[in-house]
Amino acid sequence: GEDVEQSLFLSVREGDSSVINCTYTDSSSTYLYWYKQEPGAGLQLLTYIFSNMDMKQDQRLTVLLNKKDKHLSLRIADTQTGDSAIYFCAHDTAGGTSYGKLTFGQGTILTVHP
Amino acid sequence: GAGVSQSPSNKVTEKGKDVELRCDPISGHTALYWYRQSLGQGLEFLIYFQGNSAPDKSGLPSDRFSAERTGGSVSTLTIQRTQQEDSAVYLCASSLAGTGGMGTGELFFGEGSRLTVL
Numbered sequence: 001g002e003d004v005e006q007s008l009f010l011s012v013r014e015g016d017s018s019v020i021n022c023t024y025t026d027s028s029s030t031y032l033y034w035y036k037q038e039p040g041a042g043l044q045l046l047t048y049i050f051s052n053m054d055m056k057q058d059q060r061l062t063v064l065l066n067k068k069d070k071h072l073s074l075r076i077a078d079t080q081t082g083d084s085a086i087y088f089c090a091h092d093t094a095g096g097t098s099y100g101k102l103t104f105g106q107g108t109i110l111t112v113h114p
Numbered sequence: 115g116a117g118v119s120q121s122p123s124n125k126v127t128e129k130g131k132d133v134e135l136r137c138d139p140i141s142g143h144t145a146l147y148w149y150r151q152s153l154g155q156g157l158e159f160l161i162y163f164q165g166n167s168a169p170d171k172s173g174l175p176s177d178r179f180s181a182e183r184t185g186g187s188v189s190t191l192t193i194q195r196t197q198q199e200d201s202a203v204y205l206c207a208s209s210l211a212g213t214g215g216m217g218t219g220e221l222f223f224g225e226g227s228r229l230t231v232l
Contacts, residue, residue, distance in 0.1 A: 033220075042118070042205060042223030043157075088157065101147065101170060102221060106156030 004105035006089055011111045018076040020108045022089030025070060029091035032065060033102070034074045037086040046087070047074070076110075084112045116140070118224035120206050126230045127196055135191045135227045139208030146189050147209075147221065148181055152202040160204075163189065196231045203228050 004024045012018045024032075029051050035043040049056045049063045049072075056063045062075040072089055089105040119138040127133050139146050148160040159173035163183045174180070178196075183189040193200055207221040 035221075040225075042225045043207075043221070044223070045220045048220070101159060101162040103159065104149070104157035 006105040006108045018079045020074045022072040033090040035088040081112045120224035120227050124228045132194045137189045137206030143208035145209045147207045149205045150202045198231050201231045
């Protein structure tokens with residue numbers, strides 16, 4: 001199957017770390033992605049990880065991939081009120097040499113309190 | 115323009131009418147996607163066009179939904195005999211998807227067309 005599951009809500013205080021989790025069932029992905037959607041806007045790519053990596057760090061963002069458990073997480077350090085948004089986990093479905101279509105999770109609504 | 119453009123941004127229609135939603139992808143992008151975003155439902159895949167290949171229509175929810183992509187560029191999503199459950203934001207995205215190492219397959223999204231069926 002191609003299910004991608006995320007928890008729906010996460011609430012944190014400004015300055016704390018946020019961890020958003022995602023599980024998926026398709027093991028043939030080439031890339032796994034985190035997209036961010038701000039209110040009234042389309043989705044924008046936040047970061048991605050190649051499937052043969054287990055960690056990627058990009059400034060305040062850390063992506064962890066556990067291929068064995070098919071678990072992906074996004075950690076945001078020093079979370080700011082501007083990080084409040086919906087975060088979508090996604091993966092491609094073709095594997096191998098082509099990207100194919102992306103399958104998205106339901107999205108996690110992150111709320112950051114001052 | 116530089117990004118993915120969708121029109122109309124908002125559409126209110128009566129149940130039973132047909133609607134057309136338009137997507138203008140980023141120039142040169144070979145792949146184009148339509149997704150539907152309903153409240154509490156996340157992103158639902160509808161259809162995927164890649165180059166000259168036959169589109170992947172596996173996500174279209176019923177035969178009232180159809181899409182075409184003319185000349186490998188602009189796409190139109192048509193919903194016939196609209197129902198209230200069709201109310202949602204319809205998102206279009208494009209990418210440089212392809213074989214063997216062309217970038218990361220990143221999708222660039224438009225801002226969506228919000229459809230309300232009364």
